[in-house]
Amino acid sequence: MGDTEAALTAGEEIGTALAAAGCRIVVYSSEAQFVEDRVVTGYLTREDLPPGSVQVRPPYDDDAETDFPHLVERPEVFDVRNDPGADWEVGFYRSLREVDGVVLVGGGRSTLVTGMICLAFGIPVYPVAWFGGASRKVWDTMNRSTHHATPDEVSAMGAPWGRDSAQRLVRVLGTQRERRAQKQREEARSRRGATLRAGLGAVTGMLLLLLGFATIPLTYAVESSTAVNLSALIVGALATGTSGAITRTVFDRETHWARTAVLGMSAGGIAFLLFVSAQLAASPDILAGEGVRRLLFFVLAVGYVSGFTFDAVYNRLKQTEPPAPPVVPGLPTGVPGGATPPQSPGGV
Template sequence: MRPSIAVVGSANPDREYTPDMKEIDLVPGACEAVGRELARAGCDLIVFSSSDNYIEKDVVRGYLAAVRVEDGATVMVRAPFDRVASFDVPPHLTHVLRVLPDSAEEWEVSYYRAVFEADGLIVVGGGRATRIAGILAVARRIPLVAMAHFGGAALSVWQHLDRHQNDATPEAISRMAAPWGDDAAEQLVASLSEQRSRMREAERAARRDHSRVRRARTVNGLVAAAAIAVALLTVVLAYGTGTTLTAVGYLIGGSLLIAAAGALINDASGEEPNLPWALARGLGAGTLATMLYMGSQTLTNPDPLDAEATRRLAWLLIPLGLTAGYTLDRVFARLRNVDALAERPFSQP
C-alpha cells in the first residue's frame, strides 16, 4: 500500500512569520524538489489548497512532473466542501488528482483530520496552523520532516522534534536544518521512509510482546486452575484416610498448591508474568501460612492432632493459603516501604 504524505506550510514574502523566514526565494524550488522525490519514492500526496499563498502548488507541480501514468499515484485534495482547488494537471494525469470534500465547514477540522490520517508529514515555513500540525504529529508519532532551514513555524516544529525525536535519528534531525542543497530533498524524503520503517518495526515488536505476555498469562491461568483443582482434591482425599500422617500430608500439600495458585493469579495481572518466580513466591507464602496456622493451633489446643482434626483444619487452611499466595506481593511491598530505622519523636521522662 502506498503511503500518503501530507505537505503543509507557506512562504509568502508579504507575510510576517515567527520565527522569521530566510532564503524565502528558494522555497518554491525546494518544494518542487520535495514533490519530485515523493513521487519517485512511491508516495501519494495530501494537499489542502491551490492558493499561491501556500506551498502545496509547488509541491504538486514537482510531484506531477515525476509521476508516470502507470505508477498508480494519487494527489488527494482535502478541503471543506465549499472550497475550490485548482492545480495545473496535464491531461494525461487528470486521473491522479482526487478532490475529497470534507463535510466540515471550518477548514481547521478537515486540515487536522487529514494530518492525523496521514502516514507522514512535511512542514515548510508556515504559521500557527503549521506549527500545531507539526506538534500534533510529534505527539501522535507520525513520521515528520520539518524543513527548519527556511525558518517559520517549521523551525519551531523542528526544535520540538529535536527534544522528543520519536523515530527520527539525530542525524536525520540535523539534516532538516542543514542548508538547502541539490540532494536535500532526497535525504528528507528518505528520512520519512526510515521513520516509517522504525515505527512499523516498533509496532511489530509491541505486538510480539503483547502476544508473549498473553501466552504467559494463559499458562499462568491454566497452571493456577490445575493447582486449585488438585488442592481441593486433597481435601476430599483427606476424608478417605484414617491415618494422621497421611491427612497432615494432604493438608500441607493442598495449602502449598492453593498458595501457588494464588500467586500465579496475582502474577498473571502483572506486566511481565513469570511462572517459575510466581510458583516460588506462592510456595513460600504457603509454607509460611501453613506453619504459622498449624503452629498456633497446636499451641492453643492441648489435644493431639489427629486425622479428624486435620480434616477440619483443611477447610480453613485452604482459603488461607489462597489469600496468602495472592496477597504476598502486596504485603511485602508495604513492608519494603516501611522505614524501620526512621527517627520518631519521643518525649523526655
C-alpha cells in the same frame, strides 16, 4: 521565512522526489500562500502515476481550494475528498493519523502545532529548517524530544537546501517509516507475549487450585497417619497460596505472575504454620487423628486467602515484634550470662 521563492522551488523538487519514490501525497489547498500547489506541480512531472495518487482534502464546497495544476487534464491522478467543514485545518489535522510521513516547509502556528503532533504521536516528520518559519522551530524541538530519526538525520534536516536535498528528504522519511513500523511490530509481539503469559498464569493458577482441592479426597482415600496428614496440609496450603497469588495477578490484569506466585506461596506457607501451630497448641495429637481432615478445609481456605492478599500478610509480618528471648531459671534477668548489673554512682 527567508527566501520564499527558493522555498517554493524546493516544494517542486520535493514533489518530484516523492513521485519518483512512488509515494502518494495528501494536499489541502491550492492557494498561493501554501506550498501544496508547487508540490503538486513537481509531483505531476511523472507521467505514469497510479490513479488517486494525489489525495485532496479541501473544505467543503470551496472550488478555490482545489484549483490545482492539471486537475482538469489528469483527473484520474486526483482523489478529491471534500471534508465536512469550512476550514481546511479540520481535514488537515484529522488526516495526520492516516499518513506515513509529514513534510514541513516554512509555515506559521498551524505548522508548529502539526510538528508537535507528529513528535507526540510518533508520526515521521521532516521539517525543512533552512527556509525558517515554524519548521525551523520544529527542527529545534527535535533535538530535545523522542522521535524516529537518528541524530545524523536530524542534523541533515538543518542543512542548506541543495541539489540532493529532496532525495535525502524522501529517504529519511522512508527510514523513519520503517523504524516506526518495526516498533509497532515489536509492541504487537510484546502484547501477544503478555497475553500468552497471562493465559499461562491463569491456567497454572487453576491447576494449582485443583491440586490443593485434590488433597481432600486423598486424605479420605488413604489410611490416616501423621505423615500423610502433614503432607496433605503442606501441599494444600502451598498450592492454594500460589493459586491465590496468581489469581490476584489476573484480577489486577498483570502479566508477570512468576514473582507474585513465589510471594503467594511464601504467604500461604507462613499462614499455614501460624494456623496449624495454633491448633497444635490446643490439640497436640490433631495431626495423628481424624480431625486433620476437617482441618484441611480451613487450611486450604486460609492458604488461598493469604496468597491472594499476600501484601497484607507481609505488611502484618513487618509490624510484628520478634518474641522475647526465653528466661533461663537461676540467672538474673536483663544481663547476658547472668552477670551482675553494674551499680551507678550514688547507689541508684
